[in-house]
Amino acid sequence: MLLLIILIPLLSLLFFFFFFLNSNSNSNSKVPKSYPLVGSFFAFLANRKRPLPWLSGIMQVSPSAIFVLRRNYSTRQVFSGNPAVVEHILKTNFSNYGKGHVFNRTLTDFLGHGIFNIDGDTWKFQRQVSSHELNTKSLRKFIETVVDTELSDRLIPILSSAAKQGTVLDFQDILQRFAFDNICKIAFGFDPAYLLPSLPQAKFALTFEDGVRISSERFSAVHPVVWKFKKLLNIGSEKRLKNAISEVREFALNMIKEKKQRLGENESLDSLDLLSRFLSSGHLDENFVTDIVISFILAGRDTTSAALTWFFWLLWKNPEIESEILNEINEKSESPVFDEVKDMVYTHASLCESMRLYPPVPIDSKEAVNDDVLPGGTVVKKGMRVIYFPYAMGRLEMLWGSDWAEFKPERWL
Secondary structure, three states: OHHHHHHHHHHHHHHHHHHHHHHHOOOOOOOOOOEOOOEOHHHHHHOOOOHHHHHHHHHHOOHHHEEEEEOOOOOEEEEEOOHHHHHHHHHHOHHHEEOHHHHHHHHHHHHOOOHHHOOHHHHHHHHHHHHHHHOOHHHHHHHHHHHHHHHHHHHHHHHHHHHHHOOOOOHHHHHHHHHHHHHHHHHOOOOOOOOOOOOOOOHHHHHHHHHHHHHHHHHHOOOHHHHHHHHHHOOHHHHHHHHHHHHHHHHHHHHHHHHHHHHOOOOOHHHOOHHHHHHHOOOOOHHHHHHHHHHHHHHHHHHHHHHHHHHHHHHHHOHHHHHHHHHHHHHHOOOOHHHHHHHOHHHHHHHHHHHHHOOOOOOEEEEEOOOEEOOOOOEEOOOOEEEEOHHHHOOOHHHHOOOOOOOOHHHHO
16 A cells, blocks of 8 residues: 555656656757656657657757757766767777777677677777778779679669569668678678569578667667566567577578688688688687677678668759769769779769768767766766767758758768
């Protein structure tokens, strides 16, 4: 009875806060109020399905494009679209800002200790190894061959067939399949054949998608204890995640064993994928190689397809820009592939402008290792997260002028 007496008014108060904030969240772009114990939790909850527009609206009316939110009773987060702040955390004072415990704990199950989930010396080592391999001419040639084959044998025939027959395609899905085939061939030397004319439900692609989606959903959980509890009991989404991780890693380990055997037979390095290159360079630890290759697949899969999807959508909305790009392609198409891409200035500018409005990674964050003061005076305490916000930055009048909403490649020329 005593418990009921305490709970009823408490629940009533919580519901009042939720519905009050929910009814005003879509129209109010100001920094939401912070309440005792709960902070701005209910504002986050009310806008959980539209976080980018909501947070961008706050950024657009915030002085110096920076604001602080208290997510709950203990968590304060700094959001910034100020270039000086971004440069500070990603360059000037880079050593003080890492991915942090929360980020690492959330993604370790899927990414392990791959380059996108680590800090410090381990990150530096993986970056050196990756940079060395990615900058070789032989790998560039390999990537060129892979992408050209995927274009000529799969993507163009599918689009040509759809155009002739008047078939409607989900272009985002097509480009995701295109990107996934490419990155798997480049990373593993494995062809998932996800972009066949039948648009198959390739098992590895679907399993990888489940792993990425469920891991990402952990960040939007009401509280981390929710997904941790489900993981402990091995139920619901966490059970599915466990199965997906097991299948992805088993696949990767089998590929590693196969590559080791083939490398022992002196396969030509010029035709090798990233996995083979890591192994042939002496990096034979299976967990290390698995983690880094899974990270590369994650990096190349969604970012590439998202960038291309928005790019072609913007060209469809702006036919005059499409014509300019086609003219430039026709002029430069006689050159070798890398030379012609390098010389396509207007096409490059159009891609930059597309990613200004729709960046493949719209928001990212770092955790402060020690206390710090950001440019402009915002105090950051050890353990606080500083969130830099490319999506909002592309919409700031202070950076791009009053015509920021227009698609204008000329900004970059």
